Amino acid sequence: MLIRDEIAGDAAAISAVVENAFAGTVYSDGTEPAIVAGLRDAGAMTLSLVADVDGEVAGHIAFSPVTVAGAAGDWLGLGPLAVDPARQRQGIGTALVEAGLVRLRTRGHGGCVVFGDPAYYRRFGFAPARSMTLKGAPAGYFMILPFGTAIPAGEVRFHDAFGVASGD
Numbered sequence: 627m628l629i630r631d632e633i634a635g636d637a638a639a640i641s642a643v644v645e646n647a648f649a650g651t652v653y654s655d656g657t658e659p660a661i662v663a664g665l666r667d668a669g670a671m672t673l674s675l676v677a678d679v680d681g682e683v684a685g686h687i688a689f690s691p692v693t694v695a696g697a698a699g700d701w702l703g704l705g706p707l708a709v710d711p712a713r714q715r716q717g718i719g720t721a722l723v724e725a726g727l728v729r730l731r732t733r734g735h736g737g738c739v740v741f742g743d744p745a746y747y748r749r750f751g752f753a754p755a756r757s758m759t760l761k762g763a764p765a766g767y768f769m770i771l772p773f774g775t776a777i778p779a780g781e782v783r784f785h786d787a788f789g790v791a792s793g794d
């Protein structure tokens with residue numbers, strides 16, 4: 627398996643993986659492929675990584691800028707994250723998250739936020755936020771991972787492409 631940046635021509639395969647991954651989940655409203663496409667169209671995917679298994683897209687992760695208290699900064703939001711159902715529980719999701727976080731740290735970002743299952747994201751160092759909030763997020767499901775000592779305070783907003791998933 628190779629974790630690599632999205633390249634031209636990957637979009638359809640990424641969309642299929644995202645659609646299939648979320649199709650079987652109770653918490654999805656089916657908008658995730660549109661979120662990925664919206665981020666891409668807006669030029670807002672700061673980082674778009676695919677897990678490439680024998681030339682096929684087996685997983686995808688997106689990172690995009692968030693605002694905190696209405697201000698743009700150097701924090702990013704993780705998601706959507708998706709792995710082909712036939713290839714889940716083989717470490718692909720972990721590899722995508724870890725590779726993404728390493729790149730963000732190297733590039734000097736301030737930190738990363740995520741809206742998701744704490745049972746999954748805790749292992750990467752994400753922890754419930756105190757000073758940062760996400761409107762509408764159930765307790766514990768909004769988590770942050772600062773890369774340095776500075777943690778901004780205020781309400782976080784994901785990119786408009788997230789629509790309802792932004793917590794609005």
Ligand SMILES: CC(C)(COP(=O)(O)OP(=O)(O)OC[C@H]1O[C@@H](n2cnc3c(N)ncnc32)[C@H](O)[C@@H]1OP(=O)(O)O)[C@@H](O)C(=O)NCCC(=O)NCCS
Pocket residue numbers: 647648651705707708709710713714715716717718719720721741742743745746
């Ligand atoms: C969540 C997802 C990306 C994980 O990808 P994956 O490649 O299966 O994950 P990994 O193989 O790296 O799993 C690592 C660990 O997480 C666990 N895990 C997987 N999905 C989990 C979940 N939804 N909640 C809690 N733990 C989970 C696995 O059991 C595994 O633990 P183990 O090694 O102790 O068995 C994948 O299941 C998926 O695409 N799900 C549907 C879409 C989704 O929910 N995306 C995340 C939205 S926040």
